[in-house]
Amino acid sequence: MRTLKYALLGLIDRGPITGYDISKEFEKRIMANFWHAKHSQVYPELKRLLEENLITVELIIQGEKMEKKLYTITTEGHAEFVEWLLLDEPLGVTPKDVFRLRTFFSDFMSASDYEQHLHSQLDKHNFKKASLENSMTKSFDNIPEYGSKEFGDYAVLLGAIMREDSYLAWLKACLGAINRQD
Amino acid sequence: MRTLKYALLGLIDRGPITGYDISKEFEKRIMANFWHAKHSQVYPELKRLLEENLITVELIIQGEKMEKKLYTITTEGHAEFVEWLLLDEPLGVTPKDVFRLRTFFSDFMSASDYEQHLHSQLDKHNFKKASLENSMTKSFDNIPEYGSKEFGDYAVLLGAIMREDSYLAWLKACLGAINRQD
């Protein structure tokens, strides 16, 4: 399906960018909430997009002699990206979740062991949620208007927070379901 | 991390089972809500578990001459599975989501195109939620007791429904955020 291809095209379509900065988007920024790729995957894909004439590259010198490569989208690249953007694909497989797998097999552990698991998960997801909410309040004091880059940022951040909320609610429901037996 | 290994060990730990029936679990049953694997991945992994002495195999004849292989867990297999079950692993990367990626790049499409996307997603997730809720009401009229196989089934099904609920709520929030501009 080559989704990474379109993730890269989208980022490059926003303006010239280096492979390094693309990798940073995946690792640390908002994008990490719904897509990711290591630099070892990004660089070869950029090479491929170049060969396919979807992007061009400009070598620039930073400081004395350090080279960096600025990638820019081509007309064909933009066209392919927008075409992909409008596709209505079927839902795709449900994401894998190791903790749900452990829950499925919870009959192989004691109630107190599973309860410990649940508390550990609650801690981790609470932490993640807090970090997302921190980003939210720091970046947005009202809903950005549709059509701006910020709208996308806001929408996916909201989605990430809601996903954490739902996961936390599920964990609490599991706790409740254990302790209901009395 | 070899998570598939433990998914297989868990299923086999519940009692002797064939590779075919394991594949069915991943494709159609409750497990599909948090893990999946095609038969082309299951059969080689079973072979590997055999070599590692974590399971044993018994060849049985079905009908006239059709062979099937019943896998049974060994003492070592059970021990390794339970050890894995109790592991408290770090959270792991956020699952990829193509529709969130499209949302992130929504500034490259018109509001009406994105709104169409949202309605299409609402349809698909509503359908999925209805199917999950149908399973829930058909299988459970009250919360199974902790320690039973049914408790795990119930917990992951509940989680799947809550996940769909949350996704639907997010989609509606996105719709609201577009139409708020007036």
Place this chain on the structure above:
DNA sequence: GATTGCATGTAAGAGGTTACATGATTCC
């Protein structure tokens, strides 16, 4: 007798991670 489901496998390739490898720049 044909279709659907049962049952098991392999091969090629795509997608992704970990580790290896190198060198420049900036900040302390």
Place this chain on the structure above:
DNA sequence: GGAATCATGTAACCTCTTACATGCAATC
């Protein structure tokens, strides 16, 4: 001078999907 960060790449390996391949059993 040393550490962290900038910047780019490759190699080996693991995971997973798609396609190929075969044959039996049950049902209509």
